Amino acid sequence: MSATTIKDVASGEKADVPPKLSYWAENLRLLGGLLAIWFTVSFGFGILLRDLLDNFSILGVPAGFWFAQQGSIYVFIALIFYYSRAIHKIEQKHGVDDDEEGASS
Amino acid sequence: MSAQLLTYIFVGLSFALYIGIAIWSRAGSTKEFYVAGGGVHPVANGMATAADWMSAASFISMAGIVAFAGYDGSVYLMGWTGGYVLLALLLAPYLRKFGKFTVPDFIGDRYYSKAARLVAVVCLIVISFTYVAGQMRGVGVVFSRFLDVNIEMGVLIGMGVVFFYAVLGGMKGITYTQVAQYCVLIFAFMVPAVFLSFMVTGNPIPMLAIGSEVGDTGMTVLQRLDQSLVDLGFGKYTEGTKSTIDVFAITMALMVGTAGLPHVIVRFFTVPKVSDARKSAGYALVFIALLYVTVPAVASIGRLNFINTVNETSYDGSALAAETTPDFFKSYEDIGLYAYEDKNGDxxxxxxxxxxxxxxxxQFTGDRGPLGNRLTSNADPAVANEVYADRDTLVLVNPEMANLPAWVIALMAAGGIAAALSTAAGLLLVISSAVSHDLLKKTVMPTITDKQELWAARGAAVVAIGIAGYFGINPPGFVAQVVALAFGLAACSLFPAIMMGIFTKRMNKEGAIAGMVAGLLFTILYIGTFKFGWFGDIPNTADNWLFGISPEGIGTIGMVINFATAFTVAAFTAKTPEDVKAMVEQIRVPSGAGAAHTH
Structure with missing residues (x-):
């Protein structure tokens, strides 16, 4: 919120820019976190750390193999739905959501 | 009823359904033709995207590849699903907000340049034709195996059906047919998977099969398979043969390539608003994942059944010590997909x-041996293995190996055809809209009316179907090789250009074009070197590869080259114009999207 007020003062007449800027910064932070998870479960657990994880087992399958063939896919789905919900909250906070848009033209 | 008759009935019913939907959802304007009017519900669009995405390769080939490659097959499972995370988080919502019709539209407008648009059109056409030729071939193979017509006739029938709903209905027709095709293909894939899983492990949920116990042997499916393979002298199923860096690079290239494929991206132009594009990508992945997380079960049980039903069997049934070789082996041998040479004469x-x-x-000689098997001229006496089995047959043969009822086998035929047709139609649509919209309307003849453009789009679709059908009947030898090229191309050209267009305002036209050209040149030359021998006879082996990365994974390096070139060139050339920066600002926020523009 404080970032908004500082930018508000700085940008003068273009009052719609500051909420967009802070919205974008929050979006980038969220994306960074989610992409880190995306990378970890697939390239990390499924490929690079695979031999280590294979010492454990998930649902009867060596954990590294499980992440490479099934587990990472479950996490991918969760990531997309989480992002969809989280970014919508951020949009509403900054007043840039598309809730008012019609179903189609 | 015979499997043959059931197959005719199932395939015939599914065709009637697709054509009925096509008539109901004809397109009346370019907007309906290109983006289905922009009013598709996110769940329906997710289903259509899933059918669009899952081709004959996903339905028929993937489980076969995983079955014979074991852990190495994971690159496809992760690569072809992880791309949807990139799509949903980095591309789809912003492209929907941009609100035009095609991928070259975005690249042309964002980089304020016809040259950039043309580079994008070329990438799009090469990628899409590569794909569509394989689909038509897939339709032909399924027809010839199950309907007893030759491959040429099968391709022609497939072309006729696609012609009907793609040319008439455009994106609108394709969308709703794809929803139906998804239902057909997922049902066809799941039914045998549930049967197989239940028969082998006692647990009907195929997602859990690989870790479940086989009968009361005290071993899971994976452990049992590992043991069987090691007994026969193979490496373990759970251990791959590819190097870690290669697995990494291939997975990355497939993920990024998936996110950059035009026929997938364009599906997200059809939903009403930005938030729907994100949700829709999530639904699409749910529908896709249903098949993908089932693949490990189908693959491992299929491989186990293949070993159990084929190995140590008596070909003509005369050897007392062994069971008789099953009939499916002989029917695939008849069409050249399996072969057996009795090297030790037992x-x-x-x-x-x-x-x-x-x-x-x-290579078959045309004669049959005393056992009745087809003789070959190129058996390798140094190798004890006597069997050749085409990997692509595994999914189709699975129900036969397990003695499942005839209707399950008929269902597989309808599912395989649905998978191939839905993808072919989606690809043909992006090709025709690239021609009628990006080349004709936006470059050559800007004055044509909406009606004329609609007819041009239909004409382009007809021509594209003709070319695809030609490649389906006369497959160029390179079809199998160029699949790597399609993903590599999308990863090294379109994905970086679109992503930088959204996330970096200072990326200008010089940087983007230089990046795409550098990424493309590098990737094409690398694949050409190893797959087509452009620079003499350099063996396609790890010793010769750059950093040990195979041509399948080289799109990852091409992408890095694209980014690096683009940022370097952009730093030394003119700044992005203010109006383009303002457009990027607009794209970044969801509010004020409206429906796709009609210009």
């Missing part, structure tokens, strides 16, 4: 590691 099939035939594939 009349019994011995299956093991190594290529049984020199050069990989068997």
């Amino acid at each position: 009349g019994i099939i011995q299956y093991g590691p190594g290529a049984a035939f020199q050069g990989g594939k068997p």
Whole structure:
């Protein structure tokens, strides 16, 4: 919120820019976190750390193999739905959501 | 009822359904033709995207590849699903907000340049034709195996059906047919998977099968398979043969390539608003994942059944010590997808590691041996393995190996055709809209009316179907090789250009074009070097590869080159114009999207 007020003062007449800027910064932070998870479960657990994880087992399958063939896919789905919900909250906070848009033209 | 008759009925019913939907959802304007009017519900769009995405390769080939490659097959499972995370988080919502019709539209407008648009059109056409030729071939193979018509006739029938709903209905027709095709293909894939899983492990949920116990042996499916393979001299199923860096690079290239494929991206132009594009990508992945997380079960049980039903069987049934070789082996042998050469003269099939035939594939002499098997001219005496089995047959043969009822086998035919047709139609649509919209309307003849453009789009679709059909009947030898090219191309050209267009305002036209050209040149030359021998006879082996990365994974390096070139060139050339920066600002926020523009 404080970032908004500082930018508000700085940008003068273009009052719609500051909420967009802070919205974008929050979006980038969220994306960074989610992409880190995306990378970890697939390239990390499924490929690079695979031999280590294979010492454990998930649902009867060596954990590294499980992440490479099934587990990472479950996490991918969760990531997309989480992002969809989280970014919508951020949009509403900054007043840039598309809730008012019609179903189609 | 015979499997043959059931297959005719199932395939015939599914065709009637697709054509009925096409008539109901004809397109009346370019907007309906290109983006289905922009009013598709996110769940319906997710289903259509899933059918669009899952081609004959996903339905027929993927489980076969995983079955014979084991852990190495994971690159496809992760690569072809992880791309949807990139799509949903980095591309789809912003492209929807941009609100035009095609991928070159975005690249042309964002980089304020016809040259950039043309580079994008070229990438799009090469990628899409590569794909569509394979789909038409897939339709032909399924027809010839199950409907007893030759491959040419099968391709022609497939072309006729696609013609009907793609040309008439455009994106609108395709969308709703794809929803129906998804239902057909997922049902066809899941039914045998549930049967197989239940028969082998006692647990009907195929997602859990690989870790479940086989009968009361005290071993899971994976452990049992590992043991069987090691007994026969193979490497373990759970251990791959590819190097870690290669697995990494291939997975990355497939993920990024998936996110950059035009026929997938364009599906997200059809939903009403930005938030729907994100949700829709999530639904699409749920529908896709249903098949993908089932693949490990189908693959491992299929491989286990293949070993159990084929190895150490008596080909003509005369050897007392062994069971008789099953009929499915002989019917696939008849169409050249399996082969058996009795190297040790005992009349019994011995299956093991190594290529049984020199050069990989068997060459049939046209004669039959005393056992009744087709004789070959290129058996490799140094390898004990006596069997050649085409990997693509595994999914189709699975129900036969497990003695499932005839209707399940008929269902597989309808599912395979649905998978191939839905993808072919989506690809043909992006090709026709690139021609009618990006080349004609936006470059050559800007004055044509909406009606004229609609007819041009239909004409382009007809021509594209003709070319695709030609490649389906006369497959160029390179179809299998160029699949790597399609993903590599999308990863090294379109994905970076679109992503930088959204996330970096200072990326200008010079940087983007230089990046795309550098990424493309590098990737094409690398693949050409190893797949087509453009620079003499350099063996396609890890010793010769750059950093040990195979041509399948080289799109990852091409992407890095694209980014690096683009940022370097952009730093030394003119700044992005203010109006383009303002457009990027607009794209970044969801509010004020409206429906796709009509210009």
